[in-house]
Structures are given as structure tokens and as C-alpha cells.
Amino acid sequence: MRAKTAGASMKAALDSGLDAARRQDWKRLILTNRTILMVALLIIVIVLFSSLSTAGLTLGSYNADYLAFSAINLVPMGMLAVAELFVIVSGAGGIDLSVGSVVTLAGMLFGFMYGVWNWPLPVALVLTVLFGSFCGLVNGVLVAYAGYPPLIVTLATYYAMWSIALTVNDQKPISTPPIQGMYEYSKKVELPAWFGGQSLPLIPLGIFLFLIPTIIIVWVLVAKTTYGKRLYAIGTNDVAASWAGINVKRTRAAAYVASGTIAGVVAIATVSQFASARPDSGVSGNGMALPAITIAVLGGVAIFGGIGTVLGVILAAMVITWLNAGILLAFQGNLSGQIQLLALGILLIGSALLNGFTNRRFAGAR
Amino acid sequence: MTITAPEATRVSVRGRSLPPLVTGQELILIVMVAALWVLLAISNPGFLSPFSIQSMLWRLAPIGLIAIGMTLIIITSGIDISVAAILMVCAASIAKLTAEGGWPFWLAVLLSLVLGTAMGALNGLFISYGRVPAILITFGTANLFKFVGYRIFDSNVITGIPSERSILGPGPEGQVFGVPIAFLILVAALVFFWYYLRHFPGGRHFYAIGDDESAAALAGVNVRRRIFLVYLVTGLLVGLAAGITIGGGTANLDQTVGKGTELMAIAATVIGGTSILGGRGSVLGCVLGALLVQTVASGVTQLRLPSQLSDLFVGAFIIIAVGADILRRRNRRAEL
Numbered sequence: 001m002r003a004k005t006a007g008a009s010m011k012a013a014l015d016s017g018l019d020a021a022r023r024q025d026w027k028r029l030i031l032t033n034r035t036i037l038m039v040a041l042l043i044i045v046i047v048l049f050s051s052l053s054t055a056g057l058t059l060g061s062y063n064a065d066y067l068a069f070s071a072i073n074l075v076p077m078g079m080l081a082v083a084e085l086f087v088i089v090s091g092a093g094g095i096d097l098s099v100g101s102v103v104t105l106a107g108m109l110f111g112f113m114y115g116v117w118n119w120p121l122p123v124a125l126v127l128t129v130l131f132g133s134f135c136g137l138v139n140g141v142l143v144a145y146a147g148y149p150p151l152i153v154t155l156a157t158y159y160a161m162w163s164i165a166l167t168v169n170d171q172k173p174i175s176t177p178p179i180q181g182m183y184e185y186s187k188k189v190e191l192p193a194w195f196g197g198q199s200l201p202l203i204p205l206g207i208f209l210f211l212i213p214t215i216i217i218v219w220v221l222v223a224k225t226t227y228g229k230r231l232y233a234i235g236t237n238d239v240a241a242s243w244a245g246i247n248v249k250r251t252r253a254a255a256y257v258a259s260g261t262i263a264g265v266v267a268i269a270t271v272s273q274f275a276s277a278r279p280d281s282g283v284s285g286n287g288m289a290l291p292a293i294t295i296a297v298l299g300g301v302a303i304f305g306g307i308g309t310v311l312g313v314i315l316a317a318m319v320i321t322w323l324n325a326g327i328l329l330a331f332q333g334n335l336s337g338q339i340q341l342l343a344l345g346i347l348l349i350g351s352a353l354l355n356g357f358t359n360r361r362f363a364g365a366r
Numbered sequence: 367m368t369i370t371a372p373e374a375t376r377v378s379v380r381g382r383s384l385p386p387l388v389t390g391q392e393l394i395l396i397v398m399v400a401a402l403w404v405l406l407a408i409s410n411p412g413f414l415s416p417f418s419i420q421s422m423l424w425r426l427a428p429i430g431l432i433a434i435g436m437t438l439i440i441i442t443s444g445i446d447i448s449v450a451a452i453l454m455v456c457a458a459s460i461a462k463l464t465a466e467g468g469w470p471f472w473l474a475v476l477l478s479l480v481l482g483t484a485m486g487a488l489n490g491l492f493i494s495y496g497r498v499p500a501i502l503i504t505f506g507t508a509n510l511f512k513f514v515g516y517r518i519f520d521s522n523v524i525t526g527i528p529s530e531r532s533i534l535g536p537g538p539e540g541q542v543f544g545v546p547i548a549f550l551i552l553v554a555a556l557v558f559f560w561y562y563l564r565h566f567p568g569g570r571h572f573y574a575i576g577d578d579e580s581a582a583a584l585a586g587v588n589v590r591r592r593i594f595l596v597y598l599v600t601g602l603l604v605g606l607a608a609g610i611t612i613g614g615g616t617a618n619l620d621q622t623v624g625k626g627t628e629l630m631a632i633a634a635t636v637i638g639g640t641s642i643l644g645g646r647g648s649v650l651g652c653v654l655g656a657l658l659v660q661t662v663a664s665g666v667t668q669l670r671l672p673s674q675l676s677d678l679f680v681g682a683f684i685i686i687a688v689g690a691d692i693l694r695r696r697n698r699r700a701e702l
Contacts, residue, residue, distance in 0.1 A: 095501070142685070149642045151445070151501070152688050155629060160681030166674040290505060303499045334521040338513050345509025349492065352502040360497075 034300030038315035045319055049326035058329040068201035070325035075206045075269050076103070078317035080292035081299065082218050083262040085313050087150065088296055089222075090255035091235035091305025092143075097154040099263045100288035101161035102135045104279060106267035108165050111174030111277025118178065129264040135161065136260015140253030158289070165279050175276035182268075183275040185209055210269040214262060219310045221258075231255060235305030294344055295320050298351040320344070391639030391690065395654040402661045410668050420546055424536035424614055426653070426660055427548035428453075428607035432627060433634040433652040434559055435600030440635050441563075442596055443576040443644025444493065444500035449604050449631055451511035452485045453624035456608030458518040461527050461619040464612075471530045475609035479602055485511055486601015490594035508628075516621065524619045527612065534613025548610040552653070555603065559649045572596065576644025633680050634659055637687040641695075658683065 046067075053062035060066065080099050087094040106128050114124035139157055142148040185205055222228040230251045233241040238248045266288075271277045299316030301308030323343060328336045406413045432449050439446050456478040463469040463477065485507070492503045532539040533547065540547050563569035571592050574582035583589045611623065638655035640647025659680055666676040 146689070147692050148685075148688055152632075152636055152642050152684060155632060156681040156684040156688075158681075159629065159633070159677045159684070163674050163677035163681070167672045170672070171674075290509075293505065297502060303502055334516070338516045341509045341516070342513040345506045345513065348506035348509070349498075349503060352498040352506065353492075353496055356496065356498045 034309070034312040035315060038299065038312060038319060041319045042315060042322070045323045045326060049322075049330065052326075052330060058326075059332065060329050062326055062329055065201045066325065066329070067322060068203050070321060070328075071207055072204040072273060073324070074317055074321045075204070075211045075273070076266050076288060077291055077295060077321060078211055078314055079214050079262050079266050079269070080288055081295035081313045081317050082215065082310060083259040083266075084289075084292045084296040085218075085222070085299075085301055085308050085310065086231070086255040086258045086262075088293075088301050088303060089231055089235045089305055089308050090252045091238060092150065092252065094143075094150050094235070094252075094255065094305055095154065095293065095303075096139065096256065096259045097151065097289045098135065098139060098157040098161060099259065099266075099292060101158045101165065102132055102260055102263035103267045103270055103288055105135070105161045105165040105168075106132045106264045107271045107277045108168055108174065108279060110268060110271055111169075111179055114182075115174045115176040115179035115277065125268060128268055129261060132264020132267060133257050133261040135263070136257040137253070139260065140256030143256060144249040144253040169279060171279055173276045173278040179271065179277060180275045182272040185272045206269050206273065210265055214265060215310065215314060218258075218262075222310055227251070227254070232306055235307075237306075291320065291344060294348045294351075297355065298347055300355070302355055303352075320347070390694075391687070392648065392651050392654055394690075395638065395651065395658055399654065399658050399661055402658075402665060406661070406665050406668060413664075413668065416544065420541070420544070421536045422660060422664060423549040424540075424546040424610075426657055427546070427552040428610045429627070429630055429634060429660070430552045430653045430656045431555055431603045431607040431610070432600075432631045433638070433656045434555055434649045435596075435603040436631040436635045437638070437640050437647055437649050437652040438559070438563075438572060438596045439500070439600055440632075440640050440642060441572045441576045441644060441647045442593055443579075444593065444596065445504065445632070445642075446489065446597065446600055447501065447504040447628050448485070448489060448508035448511055449600065450624045450627040451508040451515060452482055452601055452604045453608050453611065453627055454515040454621075455485065455511050455518065456482050456605045457611050457619060457623045458515050458524065460608060460612045461524040462518055464528055464531065465524055465526045465617075471528065471533065475534075475606075478608045479605040482601040482603070482605025482608065483598055484601070486598045486604070487594070489601070490597030493597060494590040494593040519621050523621075525617065527615070527617045527619060529617070531613045531615075534610045536614050540613060548613060551606065551610070555606075556649055556653055563649065568592070573645055576646075578645075630656075630659065630680075633684050636691075637683050639687065639691065641691055642688070655687075 049058070049062040052058050053060075080103075083099055084096060087096045109131055110124055110128040113119045113127060114121060135157065139150075139153050142153045143150045187205060222231065230241070230246045233244065233246055234248050234251050238252075241251075242248045295316045296308070296313055297303065298319070299308065299313035301313065324340050327339045327343060330336070331339050403413075412418060432453070436446060436449065459481055460471075460474040460478050463474040464471055469477075489500075489504055489507055492498060492507070493500045496503070534540055535548070536546050542550065563572065571582065571587045574585065574587055575589055575592055579589055608624075612619065615623075634656035635647070635652045636642055636655070637658060638648065638651030638653070640652060659676075662679045662683075663673070663676040666679070667673055
């Protein structure tokens, strides 16, 4: 269109056009590259609370030790957010409201097997994780093969499993000596000397035992295998995917199994963190599903499926964890919990609006 | 070229497009509720005493009102997770204003309606004009509203709610000819929305939007305004339900008020035969669904089972009801 204008003005127009394009590129990068946005948010959160802490406005000091201490909350939240990544990316309205109930029920099962029936630890661990997979399989079969809407299936299983978890031990937690001994796996450890040793703060062991292995396995599965490619394909367009020869039903059901399996691992991590198998661990307060979904969406997972990265989700989990930790220090008593709710809500609405905007404007975040 | 021909066609089309007065799902629900009532009456003769029935009808009112709103929303293929939080804010406001602000009960309920409408309108604004999925927005606003609610409670139990509240309660002060006023309000809302959804263009538009949003827009439906409206109306109904909740409660109100209401309302809606994918459903069904859930809850208590066990039944009912919906859809497709 601009070719019709005369020489000089055309050049000026081209230059300003290029300028605009460059500005557009920069804006586009911040808005569509969720990794960059999350890193920026993370830096803002840490700098903000550190300076508040240095200025003496917080109840305790917000330093590296405190960050490492609160990283224990990263274990359940980061892992469940990654579980939501699987089901949301699988498309067709994918969502898993039942993760909190699975965590609770699998945790109670683990409590019985290891704490009451005194089964050997490896057997109890494997069976707990398998039980999580089984719960995911129930969800997955109902969604993928029977055609139930994911929201409804996981709502129903949320109800059912919560109800069983509450009644199975008469609402009482299991905290026999073997279960209390599980705390061993959540306490803070010193990093080996070759990694910095004493110069770094003590890190909760759960990070290395549960979180990092899960993240690595999931990342390989989602980003490096054919299964991952299939998952994104069915999430983007399941008709096209089925024409491309993908078994849509099996791929989608597997996403729910993955989510349940991760919830089974989180069950063990939670029992270890509280040194007790509690019948309300995954559903008390705000529950676990809601924060996990919030983190996934904040991390750039599109609710319509087919879009989202493990890195973005993990960074979002770090943002939420350390933001909550900061709020805990900045406000007194009950108020801090309420401010955490407010922050979670604002972040969820903000990221949903942002996802919608980037989808329309730049065809999606990466 | 006669004028009567198209008229005749329109009439017959209209006759065909309306669903039957009572659908199959509703019949099944009526039979199930009746069977449960007979069983409960046999196992415990006190179940059919006037007091027991009055308190059951009263308990049906708040959840039924919220489920009507949820049904309207789900018919447009949306969802509202924030109803529990709206209920909490409204109930806390009524309690605070009557107990500590000295407001008359009716004025506080009126304010609760305004508050509920405003919160529903906020949801509607984000969803229809911000064009973001309803589930995400209402998850988010649920947190915001809960924050407001907790601030109203200020970490304390609100005590000393005056007894004039019992006009909306299950007791004798809140009855007309032995029927709780709260239940009559539910029946009025049910009749209004049942008629509106069936016989008004605006009501049919909700179904059109839920079935195919772009087709509805092309047919001239103002989709955004209609969607905005359902969330607003739901907020209003939740504000009303908050008044009833306070009406039948004790003089104290704690922070757990309304907890789990959103899931209960969604359960009642889908058990009542409303398709979660939108485009089909009825408010009569959702009230029957709520009645079934309430009956099961009181049955579990009466049989001296742990009360949490009723959630297991609710979960099972959801799976069965939605399964029936899926089968019906398959059969319909096979007929075509």
C-alpha cells in the first residue's frame, strides 16, 4: 500500500514502519514469551520483598534462607501444576479438579499401608503411586472413551474420593511412628561441597526427591517424545490429529493417568511434609486443584488446549510460592492468608485476560 | 400467495421446537425422590412429620435458587465457580449490618441483593466483554470475593443476629399456611424462569447461545449482553439465597458459610438433566436435582451413616445423570 507514496515520504514511512515493527517485536516478546514474563515477575517479587525486608517493613527477613525454607511449598504446587499441564494441554475442555482428592485419598492409603499395616516402604510407595494412576485412569476413561466432559467427571471423582478419604479413618489422621519417620524426607539438607556446600542455604530434601525428578521426566515426556507431540496435536485439533493417525482417545486418557500418577507422588510428599496422613490434606482451605490450575494458566497454558510449556509452569509455581511466602511475612496473622487469596485471584484473572489478548493478537503465547 | 401459509408453518415449527412439559430426566428424578421418601418414611416414621418436611423444604430454597442461576449459566455453556464466595459476602454483610449496624433485616437483604447483582455483573463483564473462559474468571473472582468476605468477618464469628431474620427461616414465624416463605420464593422463581425460558424470545436466546454462539450471533442475538445478563441474574439469586441462609441459621455466623455451594449447585444442575455443553436444560430439573441431593443427605444422616458419605452418592449421581445425557445425545444422533 505504501509503495504508491512518493520517494522521500515513502522512506520515512518505511523507517517508522520498521520502528513500529521493532517496538511491536519487543512488546510481542514480553507478552507471548511466557518464560521471559515469568522471569521478570519472579525478579519483581523477590526484589520487592527483599527491599521491604531490608527497610524493616516485614515480620521476618526475606532472604535466601527464607526462600529456601519456603521452597517446600513448591513441591506439591509445582508438581500438581505440571499435572494440570497434561490435562489442560490435552484439550476438549481438559481440567482436573480431582487432584486434591487424589492426593488426600492416596495419602490415606499410604498411611494405612505403611503406618498401620506395616508393609515394607518400597511396596507402599509403589502402590500409592499406582493408586494415583488408577484414579487418573478412571477420569481418563470416562473423559476420553465415554465422552464425559472433564469438568463434570473430575468434579464427581473429587466428591467421591474426598468422601471416602474422610470416612475411611473416621476423619482422623494417621500419624503412627513409621509415618512420622517419613519427615526424614522433607527436612532441609546441606548441598554437597562440589555444588557450593555451606555457602548455599539448606534446601528441603523434598525438592530433590520429588520435584526435580518429576519435572525432568515430565519435560522429557512432553517435549522430547512422540507422546508429547501427540498430546499437543490432539489439544490443538483432535479431528486433524485423528486424520493424522493418532489414537486420540488413548492419548487423552493417558494425560489423565499422568495427572493422577503425579498426584500419587504428591500424596507421598505431602505425608512426608506433615509427618502425618491427613484426611483433609489436599482439600482443606483453598484445596490444591485451584492453585494448581492458577499456576498452570499463569505459566502460559491455554485453557483451550494445545499450548503450554513445562518451564513456564515451573517458573509460575516459583512466582506464586515466593509471592505467598513474601505476603506471609508482610502481613500479620489471618490477614496474610487473605491477601494470598486476593493475589491469587488477581493473578489468575490477569493471566486469563493476558492469554486471551495474546491469543487474539499474536496467535498464542509460547 | 397467501399470508396464512407462513403463519401456519411458524406455528407448527414452534410446536416442535419446544421440549415436552416434563422431560424424561425429570420423571426419573421424581420417581427416585418418591422412592427414597417412601424408604425413609418406612425406616423412620418421623421423616414425614410436618416439622421434618418443613425444614426440608426450607433447606431446598437457598440451594434451589442458586441452582436455577447455575442452570441459566450452564445453558449458555458457561459456568460459575464463584457463587459460594458471593453467598459468603452477601451473608456476612447481612449478618454484620443487622447484628452490629442495627439495620432492619429487610433492608439488609435488599442490600444483599444489590451486592450479589454487582458481583455477578463483575463476572459477566469479564466473561462477555473481556472474552475469557468463564471457568478461569470465576475461579479468580471467587478468590477476590472470598477476600472481601473474610475482611467483613475480620477473623471473628459474627454474633447476635436479631431474631427478625426468622421471617425467612423454617420456623412458624416464616410460614404461610404451614409452608415456609423461603420455599414459596423458590417456587415463584422456578415458575418465572421456567416460563421465561420456554416462552420468551430472551429465554430461547440462552439456548441458542449455548448450542452455537456464532450461529446465535448471526441470527441477531446480542450474545454478549445476554451472557452478561445470566451472570448478573445469578448474582441476584445468590443474594436472595444469602438472605434465606441467614434466616434459617443461628444468631451466629462463621466463615465457613456457603462453603461447597458451587459444587452442590453444579451437581444439582447436571443431575437435573442440563447438558454441561450448553444448549439444553431446565430449571425444573435442577430443583428436582437439588431435592434429590437434599433427600440423600438427610437419608444418610437418618441411617446414622457418616454425613460425609452423602458426597459419595452425589458423585455417583453426577456420573449416572451425565451418562444418561450422553446416551440420549447418541440416540438422537442415530435417529437423524
